[in-house]
Amino acid sequence: MEKRFSTLELEINERVATITLNRPDRLNAIDSVLIGEIGEVLQALEEDTSVRAIVLAGAGRAFSAGFDLKESAEKNYTTTAQWKAVLRKDFDFIMSFWRCRKPVIAAVHGHCLAGALEVAVACDITIADSTAIFAEPEVKFGSAVVSLILPWIIGPKFAKGLLLTGDDITAQRAYDYGLVNEVVDAGEHLARATKIARAIASAAPGSVQLTKSYVNRSMDIAGFTSALEAALDGAIILESTQGPERIEFNRIRKADGLKAAIEWRNNQK
Template structure:
């Protein structure tokens, strides 16, 4: 992955850099966790996006991941400290995180996801509500966490594919190849791993040279089309369901967390995946 010189004074898990073409590169920087999303990273990503949106020297934002993958999803280690004693408080936590995590969608400037390796669960969702996603051919994508009793978070996916496809993805939890995701409309472009940086740079530069206010107007309009069709009502409904399941988790999730605490996450995931062996 091409290295850039980051500003490190404000962020622990995020790198922020603006290049000469007015492209802001935001790099998720928890490579030891394959950039798993914790509360600190969500807050820093939102702060970086808002900073770029307010910077007159930025026309386009790119989100990418350091290390072996774009994002492996939610950081399950953080779940062990969750207070689930109040459904109401848990609901408010989910709503706050939803507002933070969907910042790429609400940002006025175009946002590109530059994806490699892994885009699982929250990593998958992060790529979906970016405006454009460029993905390497070897990337593993999808909602595999539902097999372990974990719900999605920002359920934009049904708005990007037809209903049969949405049900196939969510009701099986199967992983998608990058090419399959492109054919479904979940990915803009698929490239080889070696081409990712250059393909992203070219797309970002092209978009950055477009009239800025024209870009903002059209992004707002296109987002509004989805919202008028019911996207906001649908995602609000999903959040309510998810808050209940989060406070009263299904047995498979309880088992996963108990085994994670005793034997580690890798062993717990292997155990949970065993029931699906030979069915994909």
């Protein structure tokens, strides 16, 4: 695929495609442009018979800080219809990794927060280096989790511990929870993810894709997709009503900037 992108880089080598989120100045925050470019790339890679596995990584200091709060604040969504449209788009972005016919391996370092954590969990395999930090801080400022995959992967107890506190956890704790498959030394996440991707690429592609699809199908039989859709409906209601915490977060952001608002959020006791 010969095309330059503004928010990501794509490299294909030895039947493995590596997608690198490339907004390092924004900690690879996920904006509408990135969502569009990822959609285009994943569709092309699914159709490319020379590609058998995909690695997803982040440039700079982090995998990703999650959805771009600055962009959403500038859009100033207020109505239920507006929130429904944007959250559906965010939800489908996250789930595109789950639904991709070809296996996707997330290579995580640094911060992996909120929507980015959901992306990492939606990938088939997740490798984290020792610098990785995971969190779903939405409850701290009255927001909602877009795609509630976490309970299905790590169980309701561990999921509630993360989701109800908004606290962050280390790579080792994420491994203990079953959120990641392996923890490697700092800086080794991409090499390890690529090695796994090449092992997958050496297997029979039809068998690999069928196996992935039926593992996912077993989750659907248990109610996976229906539960996520129900949680999305709840997220739309929460975002469109905006409680006092979200109002205060937005007030501080407008008055003093996003950094001050995030500091306020993180200091809530």
